[in-house]
Amino acid sequence: MRVLIVEDEEFLADAIRARLEMDAIASDIVGDGDAALFAVEVNDYDVVLLDRDIPGTHGDDVCRALAADPEGPAVLMLTAAGRLDDKIAGLELGADDYLAKPFEFPELIARLRALNRRQFSTHPPVLERHGVRLDPFRREVTCQGRYVALTRKEFSVLELLLRAGGGVVSAETILEKAWDENANPFTQTVKVTISTLRRKLGDPGIITTVSGAGYAIR
Template sequence: MRVLIVEDELYLAEAIRDGLRLEAIAADLAGDGDTALELLAVNAYDVVVLDRDIPGPNGDEIARRIAARPPGPRILMLTAADRLDDKATGFESGADDYLTKPFALRELVLRIRALGRRPADSTPPIVEFAGVRLDSFRREVYRDGRYVSLTRKQFAVLEVLITARGGVISAEDLLERAWDENADPFTNAVRITISTLRKRLGEPWVIETVPGVGYRMSVDAAL
């Protein structure tokens, strides 16, 4: 596993690096946002330990840039800001985990290892396709700038479709990914949910039915 530590407090950064190396985790250091971006451009990292308050592009900006180009490394925000609003902003920027200072090195190592075990193809917190903007953290949806109120099930179905970015998703896959294990495979719940979701999003319809196959976000609307 390879980790990038983005921290402007040199002694702390070196202590983290040395502690990770004792755990057989390779670690590089960046003391500012510009250096971090340079290292991210040339090296493949599994996890980025990212302080939010750094010179140059701050931690939130770095997180947004990483999340905008999946797949990328997992992000662990490391900061003294411990208010709930601060944490919310960090997660909205693309962080996968959040650890406040002061912290125990052992906990940091455990969190890094847990993040390293997750699949690499992470989904950014905000996805846009065919004029629809879905914010998975705030649970908000906009169509061409207009807020769209959705039920939890409609949101879950739209999230599966928009993440596929024009790929066809079968009704069976939607049942598996947006309903629980008790869902009846012969139910018409998918068809009904798609129908109401289309109406909520408004015309022109942005969800297409592919006869005999499934559903997809309109590729033409994305052009």
């Protein structure tokens, strides 16, 4: 999953990003509404964590613009306003969910994962294919019943491949979804991560390289 954090409080934005990284969630940070709209145009985000009161284009207008795109990312609106009428107003703007400050990080993570799961409503919360079982909420992976210890990035890549349901996922898509905007597009990181995943999952190998296209679990 890849999240765009739209928050002008730098300390809070950095804290959120650090916590998301602990849960294998890639994220980018922008501090105003104009930068948020631009970032969504050039990157493929699953969820936008949107502070309502931000400089530039107001958070309400950013939310309206994102909600107008049926194929756009989900929006989790974040604001200091916690009154019921404020929550209703945010949802009426098109936000998919609403979280008032201050909040607990476990709740934020749970809401982000719930929104991302809606994007893949045809898939069960626990992903299983060819003996590999991945639980996104417990961050556990087993292969043929054997526990497999993965790094955060390895977990993210495996989750992408499993969610594809046997379809091919390009190296560019993996890099975009599992890393952040600072990732070098010419890096061998994806190739190395796939190689490590194959070794950890063991035989029979289920991650297939599709020449010129990417990777798939088949």
